[in-house]
Amino acid sequence: MKRLARHILITSALLCWATSFPCAAKDAVPAEAAAQGNDFCALCHPDIATTIANDGQAHKTDVSCEDCHAGHKPKSMENIPYCSMCHTEEPHYELEQCLICHRDPHQPLQIKLPKKAQTACLTCHEQPGLDMAASPSYHSSLVCTDCHGSHGYMPECMSCHNGHSQDMTEANCQDCHAPHKPLEMVFAHSDFPSSFCAQCHEQAATLLAASPRKHRDVNCASCHQQHGRIPDCRDCHGQPHPETLHQKFPSCSECHGIAHDLE
Structure with missing residues (x-):
């Protein structure tokens, strides 16, 4: 009888202790994760942690996992954020369907450009568009991705154009020609x-x-x-x-x- 009474007493004490932390029980992000930061998330998501470490850009230096992923399944089903939660107030961020180019938010500048990405490019790279409009040439009839097949890729002029002489090199081209206004030599x-x-x-x-x-x-x-x-x-x-x-x-x-x- 004494043993049963002791068991009931211990169980009651544990229940009282567990219910004394209502915030921890309701948190969308486990308290352990908030306390331990990104390292806690990396225990289950090591590949993502490696990707961010290698190529996360501002997603590595300026935010933590919990800043974007405010919840975790099954407690929270809204654990994938919208880009517009952070990226606002600039023309580039008004574009829809961010993931068409930025396919992996954990490496946001590893951009996969669609074939006709002119509008998206010019919201960040405004000057080339202005140059080509002010100085029409054959280049003006092209879209950005005709030359720049991937983000940051700079093609060699002589991959499309023949040199003016056999001793001409790639470096010689840009001595005279600016790529976005090539006829203003x-x-x-x-x-x-x-x-x-x-x-x-x-x-x-x-x-x-x-x-x-x-x-x-x-x-x-x-x-x-x-x-x-x-x-x-x-x-x-x-x-x-x-x-x-x-x-x-x-x-x-x-x-x-x-x-x-x-x-």
């Missing part, structure tokens, strides 16, 4: 190889090669710093003749012919 230096120019401007190159004049030895970019720029002869030569002669013949070419084939 600016030559980065005066010793730019004239052989590159000759591939398109064959007649000028042929005339210069046959000329005995000093212009033959002058680099193309010394006179043409920008593509299509025709310099004034006086930029280099000043006004070498008497004023009366210049008044009578205001254009140097009237006497000297064209700059590539001086008389």
